Structures are given as structure tokens and as C-alpha cells.
Amino acid sequence: MTGLATHSLVRRRGERTVLDGIEVSFAGGQLSAIVGPNGAGKTTLLRLLAGLDSPDGGEAVLDGGRVDRLDAAARSRRIAYLPQSAAVYWPLLGCDLVALGRLPHGADLSRPLAPTDTAAIDRALARVGGTPLAARRIDELSQGERARLALARVLATEADVILADEPVANLDPAYALEAMTLLEAEAARGVCVVVCLHDLGLTARFADHVVLLAAGRMQASGSPAMVLQPGVIDLAYGVGFRTVTVDGIAQPIAWTYRRQNPSG
């Protein structure tokens, strides 16, 4: 089973230490969520896990090898990454956007695609319910439909690891639930899924494993029930939480504002 882990990971930006001694592991077959207030270092951690950035100390490893030292081609086949906002700069056709996920396997969009690539694209589109969007230009689609295709692009790579930065930000509840269900299904297929999330309700419901960051340090790591307790998250967010239990799942709700120290 795939394993992604960090050992005493440190990242600095100038004087500021953005991540300080992060020690965490993410297993294949699980949906892991990285949560924490704005500026906690979630995106920085995800980029280090993706091998897009190199740490100032410690290491991020995939099955024992450092991700930032992996050969770019090999890394691109093993780790699929969905950046925040998932901007697309040209009004591509849906199928072409998804086909970009096959670049790590040698696809060339200027040529007819190989049957294996076409099959992977069709599978990815089918999984997100995006088959009818394949022939549409993405500038004609809604934000939710574009998010579906962005996810299909990531699935098309058929990687062992999926890293997604805020995949449900700006999505309405229907699309947000859909996206989380899709990521949950990928984890169930054995993929190691790691997402940065702001929505603690969705985290409580969908995550198998939650990592709480605040001010560059890992405050807690474990099951949602363990991490998302008012006593634990209150301090990290500087907010008083209450919980509501729905179908046996405790949903934290930010209730009283009492932030004094912005760095938590």
C-alpha cells in the first residue's frame, strides 16, 4: 500500500517559519484532510508533499524515497495534484482539459490519442459524471461543472496519490458533497487521497484521518472524532466551537468569536 509521510519537515520563507517540524503519514486507501486556519501552512505542506517545493529541513517521502528528488516524469505518474482554484487559462474543450491528465503517460494533445489514454479519459469522465461535458467549451460551463472536469483531469492520471488543495471551495452544497463523495470513492479504490479543507463539517463526515495545523505546527493528527473536538480546535482557530451530532457524526460549528492572537 502506498505511503506518503513527512519527517521533521521544516519550511521557511525569509524570517518566518511556515512549517515547523511536521511529522505525519498518509496511507493509501484513506481520505486524509489537512485542516487549520488561514495561513496555517496547509498549502505549503501540500506542495511539499507534491514535490513542487523543497523543504528547508526534514523530508517528504513517498514509499521511502524523497518526493522532491523523484524524477519529474516518475513523480507525475505517481502523484496527481489539484491546485487551489484550479484555473484554466484557455477555453479548452472538456475532453482536452481531462486529456491533460494523461501528459505524464506521454499523451500529445496535438496528435490522436492512444487507446489507453482515451480509455482512461472516458473512465475519469464517467466517474465524475462529466461525459456530457466532454464536448463543451469550459468557458460555457458553471463553476461546479468546471470543478467536476478539474477533478476528472486529476483522476485521468490514475496516480497512487491524489493531492487536492481546497477542492470544494466556492462550490454549492450539491457539488461539494459530490466532489467529496468522488474523492472518498478514490480512497476506497486504494488511492492515497490528501485534501486541504476549510469545511470542518465535510471533514468530520468524509475524512478517515485529520491533520490539524496552526501557525506552522501540527496540533493534532488522528480520527475526525479525536481531532475535531472543541477542546482541540478551539485553540487552533481562536474560536469557540460547539458540536451538533448528525447520524452519529459530531459536526463542529464555530460559535463564539474570541480571537486575540492572530497566530493562534
Added chain:
Amino acid sequence: MKTVLALLVVALFLVSVATGPAWWPWRLGEQVGWSIVLDLRLPRAVLGVLVGAALGLSGAVLQAWLRNPLAEPGVIGVSACASFAAVCAFYSGLAAAFALALPLAGILGAAVGIAALMSAVRAGTGTVSLLLMGIAINAIAAALISLVLALAPNPFAFQEIWLWLAGSIADRDLHHILVSAPFIVVGAGIVLMNRRWLDALSLGEDAARSLGVDTRRLGLWLTLAVGLMAGAATAVAGMVGFVGLVAPHLIRARVGFKPGATLVPSMLVGAILVLAADIAVRVLPTSYELQLGVFTSLVGAPFLVRVIRRAQASWLAT
């Protein structure tokens, strides 16, 4: 579509050879006629294809790389930097002493211009900052050209240079083809080898890197490639603006906006535009032949205005 464009290039090439003060020159008899064709018209038509292809492809590459439909060697100041370097080569006497000095200077100038631009703006940057940077680079290059010309001892040379800067492929010979073609061909080859990575850049830098693009190495290759193409083209033809802006726009929708698929058609459309413009300046009833660069600016600048207005209206605007 590529076949149709290629046929158009061939047709305009033949028209270009036939057009001029002496129409259908081959009817003037073997000696005069063939000498006009071989010495005057053929080099001009061949350079039209080379310069047009180089500028069209440079525009397509810069637009894909910067993820901005307004990027173009002229607009962002790359051609002006190449011109400045070429002017320096003229005045230092290097160009006279050594045949390759002119294109090499142009290539160096263009590469420095691109590097300056890329260090100041981040790829995928907004239209406004890109255009402002282009204005700054163009202004610096124009000022430096004026400075060098002011230091020139000979006022006739001054006039000659300004005429050359306005862009033309008239009165060129085999020498000009030989010193530019190899660089343009190599530059085009580098770009075409990297076209898959230009597709990946549609998703932004981070996503492109996660798809296996080594963005730093790609940046070096593209700087070299655009430097070779735009630099060599400017060195032999002066500043021929807007071809790199217009060519990709005319075909982008037809290739589904895929940056990699835009490359070859942009090259062909660039050749078509320059051949057509160069025929037009010969046919237009001006008292002396209009400079090619003047004509492309007259036609291309309003196009730029249109693209800016569209960019503001669309979700691509940043």
C-alpha cells in the same frame, strides 16, 4: 486546415515572386527576367516565409508560455531589444567584419529582452502588468537605440537605420537568408519538441509541474527558441510588429485553443500575413514603397485594441 494554409503560403509565395514594378518578370527575356526573379524577388519571398513563420510561431509560444493572448515579440519589447543589439552590431563595425554578427546580436538582444520580461512578470500574470512591462522594455530599447544613433558620426547612416528599423524585406539577398534560416529552423524545432509542455501550462505553473514539466528548464529552452526566431527575424527584416499577435488569434478557436496545436498553424499564418503584407506594400499606390513594418502596424494595432476589449469582456481577463 494545415494543408489549406500550406497551399496558401505556396500561392502567395508565387504571387510575391511575380509582383513588383516589373510584373511577371520572366517575360522580360532570359537574362533580365531571371536576374530579377533570382536576385530580387526570390530572396524577398523566401524571407517573407521565414520572417513570417518565425514571428507567428514566436507569438504563439509567448502567448502559451505567459498564458496571455496579448504576448507578442513586438508588444512586449523583444523585437525592440533585438533591434537595439543589431544597431549596436552595425555601429561597432562588427556587422561588416563578420557575417553572423548581425543575427547573433539580434538573438542575444531578443533573449535578454525575454529574460528581463520573465524576471519582472510571473507567467500567467495579468494583462495590465504584462503590457506595462512591455511599454517599459520598449521605451528603454527605443531610448538606447536613439542614444546609439545620436553618437553616430554620419547623418545618412542615421536615416538608413531608422528606415531599417521600420521593417522591410525589400532588397535582401541570399546572404540574408543564409544568416537567418538556420537559427529560425533550430528555434522552431526546439518549440515543437516542447509543445506538450505548453499544453500543460494551460493549468498554471504548479499543475504543469505536477504533470512532469520542468518549468525552469522549459523556460530556458523557450527563451533560447524565441530568441533565435525573433532575434534572427528582426536582424534581417527590422521590426515587423503584430504578426505574432494576429497569427495565433486567427487560428486558435479552430484548434480548440490547445496551445500545442496552435504552433504549426500560427507559423503558416505568420508566413501568409507577411507575404501578403509584403505584396500589399508593393501594390499600394504610395510615392515610395511603404515599409513592411509600417503596414503590419497599421493593420495590426487596431487588432490589438480589439483583443484587449475582448479580453476585458471575457473570463480570461485578470
